[in-house]
Amino acid sequence: MTYNLTDLGWSNYFARQALDLSELTPFRISEVHRDRLSALGVEGETGLISTDHSTGDFAVGDWVLADEQYRITHLLERQTELKRRAAGTDARMQLIAANVDVLFITSSCNADFNPARIERFLALAHEAGCFAVLVLTKADQCDDPREMVREAERLAPALPVLAINALDPDGIGQLEGWLSPGQTAALVGSSGVGKTTLMNGLCGLYDATQGIREDDAKGRHTTTSRALRPTRNGGWLIDTPGMRALRLADAGEGIDALFDDLVTLAAACRFSDCQHGSEPGCAVQAAIENDELDPDRLRRWQKLQAEDRRNSETIAESRARDKAFGKMVNSVVRDSHHKKGR
C-alpha cells in the first residue's frame, strides 16, 4: 500500500517545520511499542529507529523526519495532543495520541447519558486542541432521542450532536461527514457505549475481537500496542488502550472555555474569591434566582474545577520537568545527528 503525504494527514502545519530539511523523509507514527516504532510513509509501513530517545517520547499520530537509515532525526511539533495523568504515584502526564483532528465523544441514549461526563470530555477535547463531535449511540433503543440531542446541544455552543445506531451503515455515514480524507479521529467514552462498534463500522473491520484473540494466541497482542487505522473513507482512527482510559487532568483552560458564561458571571461577583454560595453580591447566585442559570451547571462546573485542581497540583512539578525536556528533544536529536557526521 502506498500513500501520498496528504492521505496520511500531512499539512502545511508540518510542511513548514520541514522546509529546510528536504534530505529527510516524513513518516507518521502508527504504533509505539516498548522497543520499536512503526510508521507510515509514502511507501507504506516501516520500522523506525530512535537512537536517542525512548519510544515513550513518541505517540501514535506523531510526524517525524528520518534519514535514509530510517533513524528518527526530528519530532515535529504536534498540532494537537491528547494526554492523561499516568496511574500510580508518579503523576506524570502520559501522552496518548498526537495530531488527532476530531474527537468523537461517545455516549449512549440510555442510562449512560450524563452531561457532567460529556462536559469532562469536551474540556479534554478543548485542552487537546481537537474538534469535538458528540455521538449518541443506541438511538434505535430509545423512544425519542431528540430530547437528549437538544439537551446535549446546550452543553457547548455549536457542538455537533449525532444520534445514531452504531450498527447501521447510515449511522456510520453520519460520522464520516465529520472525518474528511486525511483527517484523524479518536473515540472516547465509557465502556459499552459502542466505541468498538463505531470503529469497526468506520474502518470496515467486521471481526475485530476475533483478530485480537488470534494475536493473543501468538503472544503479539500486548497492552502497550498502539494503532493508527485507516478508515473506509480515507481518514484515520487512533485506537490505543490509553484512549479508553482518558481522564481529565490539567484542563483548566478547557474548562474555562466550556463554562465561559460562568467565568463571565463570576467576574461580576463582588468578591474576587467568591465561592458562589451565600456571599453577598454573588452574580452567579443572582443568575440562578433569575432563572438565567441552571444550578446543576454551576455544580458541575465546580466539581470539574475541583477535580482539575486536585490533579493539576500533583502534576505541576512533573509537567515543568516534561516541558523542559520537550524543549530539549529537538535540539538533542539535532545535535546527535550532527555528531554522527551528517
Ligand SMILES: Nc1nc2c(ncn2[C@@H]2O[C@H](COP(=O)(O)OP(=O)(O)OP(=O)(O)O)[C@@H](O)[C@H]2O)c(=O)[nH]1
Ligand atoms: N442496538 C444497538 N446496539 C449497539 C449500538 N452501539 C453498540 N451497540 C452494542 O452495544 C454493545 C457494546 O458495544 P461496544 O462497541 O463493544 O462498546 P465499547 O464502547 O467498545 O465498550 P468497551 O470495549 O467496553 O469500551 C455491543 O453488543 C454492541 O453491539 C447501537 O447504536 N445500537
Ligand SMILES: [Zn+2]
Ligand atoms: Zn459569586
